[in-house]
Amino acid sequence: MTHFRFEFHPYRRKFKRPLQTKHGNWQFRQGIILRLSDNCDHIAFGEIAPLSWFGSETFEQALAFCRQLPSQIDEEIIFSIPNELPACQFGFESAWETLISNPQIPQSRQLPLSYLLPAKEAALQEWQPLWNQGYRTFKWKIGIAPIKEELQIFHQLVRSLPAAAKLRLDANGGLNYMQAQKWLQVCDEIGGIVEFLEQPLAVEALEATLELSKRFSTPIALDESVATLSQMQESYQRGWRGIFVIKPSIVGSPRRLREFCQSRQIDAVFSSAFETAIGRQAALNLAAELSRHNRAVGFGVSQWFEDEDESWIQELCQIY
Template identity: 50%
Template sequence: MGLKAPIGSPSVRYLDRPASESFTMSYRFEFRPYQRRFRQPVRTHHGDWQVRQGLILKLTDDEGRSGFGEVAPLPWFGSETFEQALDFCQQLPQQLSDQAVPSLLPTLPACQFGLESVFSNLERNLRPIDLPNAQCGVLLPRGQQSLEQWSPYWKQGHRIFKCKIGVGQVADEMEWLDQLLGQLPFGAKLRLDANGGLNELAARQWLDWCDRNDQRIEFLEQPLPPRDFDTVMRLSYRYHTPIALDESIASWEQLKAHFHRGWDGIYIIKASIMGSPQRLRHFYHKYPIDLVISSVFETAVGHQALIQLAIDLAMTYPDIPHRALGLGTQQWFPDDGFSQTDWPLLWQRLA
C-alpha cells in the first residue's frame, strides 16, 4: 500500500529541508491496517470498546534496513478517526525523502506520532526493550473479575493496579474496591480512573474514600469532565489524594494550556494521540512535569515507541523519581500475535 498523493491534497504538505548533505536518503513507505478484538469490552464512562483499529507503518532504506511505527487513533479523546488516518496514509507516496518530510495538520496527531516514530526507529536503529513489570501499571477489569485476576499479575512483578470507576453506582464500586484492597498485599497501590464520569458530589465521595485509604491509592485520574477544570483545581487543594488529568490534556495544545493555567498535579500523557514525541521531549526538558506515559491499547510496535519515549524523558532528569508507566494493557487481547516484538513477522502476518 501507499498510493501517490493526489495533486492539491488538503491533508499532506511537504517541507523541503536545505540540501546541506551531499546525498539524500530515500525510503520506501508502506502501511498495513489492523483490527484487534478485545477479550472482553473495555468498559469506561465513554462506553464499551470492543475492537481496536490502527495502522502499522514501515520504512525501508536503500540498504534494506527497516523501521516500524504505529498509528493508533482514539477519536473520542480528540484524535483523528481511523478512516482519516487511513486516508492520510493512502495519500503518501511510496517513496519518501529525508529532505521532503510530510507536514501534518494538527488534526492528525496519531499520524504525526506514528510517522515520527517510524523515522526515529529506523534512524536510531532501535531494538525492542523489555520493561520490568514493577515499572508498569496494569489495568484490571471491573468488579468481581478484578478480585480473581490481580494475583497472577502480582506474581509477575506488577505493583501498580489500575481500575476504572464512574460506570456504576458509587456505593457498589466502593464495595468492590474495598474487597480488592483487602486482598492486595502490602506494597500494592491502586490508580483509579473515572474518565471524567463523575459529578462534583461523587468526586468528593471518591476523594474522601481515597484519603481514608491514602497509603494504598496512588492517584485519582480525571474525576470530572474537562470543562470542570476549575472545580478539579479546588478539589486538588482540599484533598490529600493526588489528582491526575487525562481527557483534559489529550492534545498538545491542551497540555500547554493547563500547564500555563497552573496545574501542578499529575499529567497522564497518551503520547500516541498527542502528536510529535520530539515536541514532548523539548517541553519536558524545559518543564519537568509529574507525568505518566499511558497506553491507548497499541500493538507491540506502538508500545515500544512509548517505552523508548519514557526512557528518553527519564534520562533528561535521572535524579527525579519517575512513576510506573501506564502500559499494562496487552492482556486485554487474545494471543493474536500483535503483542510480539518480532516486528517483521508481525508485518508478514498483516499481509
C-alpha cells in the same frame, strides 16, 4: 535531504470481548503499520493507532493521509504533519527515529507495569495471583456502580492489599463534584496506598479539578483532558501541576512531547492505546526516557485481543 521509501499496511484486530467505552462498545481496533526504508537498506516500522473517541483523528482520516502521500517521503513531510493528526505524527516520527538510530536502538530502562483490575467486586479476587507474578501497581475503574457500593468494595480492596501495593483509581471523567470530593476525602483518610485519582471530572471541568487538587493531598491525574499535546500545553498554562497521563500513540509528535515534558518537568504516567508491539515499543521507549518518578506504566493489553500472540506482525515485517 534524505528520502525514504514509504509503505503502509492497515490492520484490524478483534477484541475478545467488546470494550465498553463512553461512546458505545468497541469491537475492532484499526490502525496502520508504517514501513520506512532508506537507500542503505535500513528499515524501520512505525504504527498509527488512533483513538478518535479519546481525542485523536479517526482511522479513516489517518488512512486518507497515508494514501495521499507519495511512495518517497522526506523529513520535511514527516515533521509537517498537522496537529489535527496526532496519531500520524507519532507513527511517522517514531518510525523515522528508529531508522536514523539504526543499527543502535537504545536499550530502554524497564519501568514497572500497572495492571488493570476488573471493575466492581471482581477486583477482590483478581489481584492476588497478579501480586504473586510481581505486579505492585493496580488500577481500578470507579464511577461505574453507585458510589456507596464502590466505596464498600474499595475499603475491602484496600484492607486486603499488602502495604507495598499501589492503587490507582480511574473515574474516566464519570464523577460529579460531590462524588469526586467524597472519593478524595476517603483516599486522604486511608493514606498512602492510593497513588492517584485519575480524571475524576469531565474533560471540560479543569477549573473544578484544579480546585480539588489544592484541597486534598491524594494526587489527581488528568487523562482524557490531556489526550493531545495541545491539550497538555493548555492545561499547563491554566495552572495544572498534577500528574499527566500520556498515551504516546495519540499524543502527537514525540519530539515536541520531549521538549514539553523536559522543559516543564512534567510528572507523567504513560499508558497504552491498544497498539500492537510496534507502537508499544516506541511508546515504552518514550516512557522510559520521560518518566521522572519511576511511575508504573499501563501497557499490559495484548490479552484483550483475539490475536493475542501478534504473530501476524512478525510475518508482516518479514514480508516487507
